[in-house]
Amino acid sequence: MDRIEEFVDERQQAWCIHCSRWLAGLETNEDHVPTKSFLSKPRPHNLPSVTICRECNNGFSRDEQYAVTFLSCVLSGTTEPDRQQNASAARALAKSARFRAMIDRAKTEYQTLGGETRVVWQPDVERINRVIIKNARGHAYFEYGEPLMETPSHVWAAPLGTMSASDHADFESVNNCQELAALPEVGSRMMTRVFTGQDLDDGWVVVQDGAYRYAVHQTGVLRVRSVWWEYLATEVKW
Ligand SMILES: [Zn+2]
DSSP: OOOOOOHHHHSOOOBOTTTOOBOTTSOEEEEESSOGGGSOSSOOSSOOEEEEEHHHHHHHHHHHHHHHHHHHHHHHTSOOGGGOSSHHHHHHHHHOHHHHHHHHTTEEEEEOTTSOEEEEEOOOHHHHHHHHHHHHHHHHHHHHOOOOOSOOSEEEEEEGGGSOHHHHHHHHOOSTTTTTSOOOOTTSHHHHHHHHOTTEETTEEEEETTTEEEEEEEESEEEEEEEETTTEEEEEEO
16 A cells, blocks of 8 residues: 555644553554455555554554454355455464354354255354444544544444345445535545545545455544455444
């Protein structure tokens, strides 16, 4: 990705965007949003990142590992480490039999009336939601310099393939009211993207093709959408 230097970087960021504590005096980390394990190698340079407190950073890493691994298993149809496309998921499954068993329990096979075997994966929704919200806060801060301390009013996720054609089209068209809506604040990274088109595809910031993209939009409510592995669509609103 291109490096876009903006005021968000120079302005003193006083608090952790996740727990609202003052960063002064706390141990901090540069937190990549999304976590690098979502992406495949070679990873793009200049990945979006936000400074957060180390405690939050550590707290999220288990949920992120779960989300990446769960999704990888759904897409490969198995918890077999050797059959994962995602390297981080393969490592986590090979390393811990307990973790693998936990994800295995999320899988239910059943027979249709026609005798076909179908598989349903039931995720730990709370854990997935924590990752969705964490990423959305990070994207909003990285693009707009907007810290969102409150609980979101809406958190949603669904596989793209389960959406109707019109819902899918609505979800994808993040750009259609950009002209009418207030433009992003001058000096925000999103403003630079809107004018230069850097890493921007129809309103979506593409972190890595096929792996992760997101869109932040502000019209009264702040809305963050993301697509993981061109499989899972997510949306958070404040
Ligand atoms: Zn924190």
